Amino acid sequence: MNLLxxxxxxxxxxxxxxxxxxxxxxxxxxxILQPLLLLAVYAFVFTTIFKARIPDADLVGFVPYLAIAFWxxxxxxxxxxxxxxxxxxxxxxxxxxxFPSELLPLSMVAATFLMHLVGYGAVLIVLQITGIDxxxxxxxxxxxxxxxxxxxxxxxxxxxSALQVFVRDVAQILPPLMTFWFFTTPILYSLSIxxxxxxxxxxxxxxxxxxxxxxxxxxxxxxxxxWTDLVLPLLCIAVFWLGLxxxxxxxGHFEDFL
Amino acid sequence: xSRPLITVEGVSKFYPRVHKPxxxxxxxxxxxxxxxxxxxxxxxxxxxxxxxxxxxFGIIGENGAGKSTLLKVLTGVISPSRGSVQVDARVAALxxxxxxxxxxxxxxxxxxxxxxxxxxxxRQLDQxxxxxxxxxxxxxxxxxxxxxxxxxxxxxxxFAVVAxxxxxxxxxxxxxxxxDESFQKKCIxxxxxxxxxxxxxxxxxxxxxxxxxxxxxxxxxxxxxxxxEGDVFDVTQSYLAWHESKNAQEKGxxxxxxxxAGLYSIxxxxxxxxxxxxxxxxQVGDDIQAELILHAPDGRPPVGLIGIVRADGTPVYGVATDxxxxxxxxxxxxxxxxxxxxxxxxxxxxxxxxxxxxxDPEGLRLCxxxxxxxxxxxxxxxxxxxxxxxDWL
Numbered sequence: 194m195n196l197l198x199x200x201x202x203x204x205x206x207x208x209x210x211x212x213x214x215x216x217x218x219x220x221x222x223x224x225i226l227q228p229l230l231l232l233a234v235y236a237f238v239f240t241t242i243f244k245a246r247i248p249d250a251d252l253v254g255f256v257p258y259l260a261i262a263f264w265x266x267x268x269x270x271x272x273x274x275x276x277x278x279x280x281x282x283x284x285x286x287x288x289x290x291x292f293p294s295e296l297l298p299l300s301m302v303a304a305t306f307l308m309h310l311v312g313y314g315a316v317l318i319v320l321q322i323t324g325i326d327x328x329x330x331x332x333x334x335x336x337x338x339x340x341x342x343x344x345x346x347x348x349x350x351x352x353x354s355a356l357q358v359f360v361r362d363v364a365q366i367l368p369p370l371m372t373f374w375f376f377t378t379p380i381l382y383s384l385s386i387x388x389x390x391x392x393x394x395x396x397x398x399x400x401x402x403x404x405x406x407x408x409x410x411x412x413x414x415x416x417x418x419x420w421t422d423l424v425l426p427l428l429c430i431a432v433f434w435l436g437l438x439x440x441x442x443x444x445g446h447f448e449d450f451l
Numbered sequence: 452x453s454r455p456l457i458t459v460e461g462v463s464k465f466y467p468r469v470h471k472p473x474x475x476x477x478x479x480x481x482x483x484x485x486x487x488x489x490x491x492x493x494x495x496x497x498x499x500x501x502x503x504x505x506x507x508f509g510i511i512g513e514n515g516a517g518k519s520t521l522l523k524v525l526t527g528v529i530s531p532s533r534g535s536v537q538v539d540a541r542v543a544a545l546x547x548x549x550x551x552x553x554x555x556x557x558x559x560x561x562x563x564x565x566x567x568x569x570x571x572x573x574r575q576l577d578q579x580x581x582x583x584x585x586x587x588x589x590x591x592x593x594x595x596x597x598x599x600x601x602x603x604x605x606x607x608x609x610f611a612v613v614a615x616x617x618x619x620x621x622x623x624x625x626x627x628x629x630x631d632e633s634f635q636k637k638c639i640x641x642x643x644x645x646x647x648x649x650x651x652x653x654x655x656x657x658x659x660x661x662x663x664x665x666x667x668x669x670x671x672x673x674x675x676x677x678x679x680e681g682d683v684f685d686v687t688q689s690y691l692a693w694h695e696s697k698n699a700q701e702k703g704x705x706x707x708x709x710x711x712a713g714l715y716s717i718x719x720x721x722x723x724x725x726x727x728x729x730x731x732x733x734q735v736g737d738d739i740q741a742e743l744i745l746h747a748p749d750g751r752p753p754v755g756l757i758g759i760v761r762a763d764g765t766p767v768y769g770v771a772t773d774x775x776x777x778x779x780x781x782x783x784x785x786x787x788x789x790x791x792x793x794x795x796x797x798x799x800x801x802x803x804x805x806x807x808x809x810x811d812p813e814g815l816r817l818c819x820x821x822x823x824x825x826x827x828x829x830x831x832x833x834x835x836x837x838x839x840x841x842d843w844l
Binding site for chain 2: 200201203204205208211212286287288289290291292359360361443445446448449450
């Protein structure tokens, strides 16, 4: 099945994007406005109230350091949380129409990433305008990294959305779990300020690689590959493959449990 | 013989018990271990059927007999617990009006989604959009959110997209019952031309009239099992007879009578007049007299319905005894006679049929039909088929 030429998939993607903005007065302008407003809030909170300082971020300032990691994380976390609900939420459709139901979580993840990509772009441009040195060739190289993050989110969401059909508690467990994951990922801080033992543990968090890689590419123009750059793509593919297998293993029985 | 489009072999379907969380967990654990759930409610039991290309096939049965579940298995919405299903055609299924319609979105958006679900590419949809809009005939409402639609409009739009998807096999559940008279007619015309083009229909309906009109073969499901399968008239008649006897049983009125227990039937239906080659021949303006004798197994007086149709089946006039408050003449314990005279009926020359029907005493269900052909002789240059009293002023 070729996802990109599947018209059901694109219909679902356009549907989930429009559901969020359909009834708004300004419509799609919020795609850009909302991230910029959030950026302003973080700038205020972390430079005026907290005066946060991180040794790694001294060169670029805390706000860009946070912003580069924060939007990909938001896209990931929102995609997982929304995507996990899709199978249960579309029970009526699954019970009446035969179609590959994995398109439901996949399209939700894709839609969420597309929406946040627009905001990410806007944030990068504003950072550049306010005098931060954005490495645009690094931004180009960040695109496959974001693609891998999307693949990782797809695999994870395929697993959770199928599991939620059978174990409804997933809907309650996931939000705190994602918050825990947020704080164990070096988004608000850097691994270098942690105690040695803790930092060693958190290195195993795949999200650490994503945020660090994005920062090094976009903020520091560090394109030097490392061995983890080889392992992570393989991990993402494995997660996606396992998620899809799990989903398909049980998708024939969804209707019985919905 | 044409190729089989649907082959169902020994299909059973269990719904696991999943109301309580621990039941869900147990069923899930069983699934994860690779076992099919076997302890739930059995909705289908060992159902086999084969539908070949060009056939039209009706599925009938009581509420809860498993008809909709069978359709879901056929369309691949659910997988059977046992047995195998093979469907080898471009299928369009209409299981519920507006399935896949999202109320917040406009009719147009929903058409796009539905078309995608039916396997149409965006280009095909563009080509067929005019047809869809014309068929659905809902005007400017197409740009309104579907939540503002009436149920009739939803089913019109749903059917229009299905019709446009050019299926080889159409599977419908009881959906046509919703539209208004003219839309139902449009749908039935479409289905008839669809069948004439060599396509295949599989439908579920409670309307024996529709099933007999559209289907050649039928399957009667009872408690998830195949009760009878075969020619549509055989199956529908035994289904109706079964219903009658069940009703009679419930009322405690069942008596053992002749073969077709519990069914009001026509013993004889005759017209007064000379007949040749099976046609009763009358002159223009002659009275038409008919006599209908009905058999009532439970002894209650049935309702008689007598009417005239043109040779092509267009009804001219019909009237039932309960409309007019007429009681039949009792000839015996189980026999009732109805006589009617249409005085100078004003029918123009041509071929007609008189029809006599037996209905249950409530006048709700049509149980039996008999027909006599009538030829009205004479010469006339008037148009139409009935002369209306008139004066030129």
